[in-house]
Amino acid sequence: MSSVIPIKQVDLASQPEVDYREVLSDKEIAAIEHECALYEIRPAAAIDALQIVQRERRWISDQSLYAIANMLGMSATELEGVATFYNLIYRHPVGEHVIHLCNSVSCWLNDYQTIAAHLCKTLKIEFGETSQDGKITLLPNVCLGCCDKGPAMMLDGELVENLDVEAIDKLLHGLSGGDNA
């Protein structure tokens, strides 16, 4: 079964006491402290801290969120607000690779539907799901800022423009070792 990524919401009433030193690695703590030193207040490093932990763990679990909040002197709800506003922070497990396909108007008018349907059919998933082998998560995205080069997507943070079915097949083949193409 592929896994769906639902909307996440932290229940403040049940926020546990978490000591960040018991959850985060020395490497994560050092990197977050480095970012904190660049700002006047520790909560200003919230996005950096989320990115640092996500780089190590691929996604931000509740436990990681509580730990980062503890380290930055924020409530979990405040940090959750940052995490859910920023669509490149994943609050549920994702695959080894994450595709964000632009579904805004210019890409929509430039054959978005063909690309979306081809991705879903090839990966055997819908948007918000991860392929059965755990390798690829497919997510929708608003405009990626390259409207004259659509359809476009972000693959693991890298912009890919002028998509067509052949380009998608080539990319998926590279990601999956040939399983999906």
Ligand code: FES
């Ligand atoms: S509409 Fe797709 S990149 Fe702008």
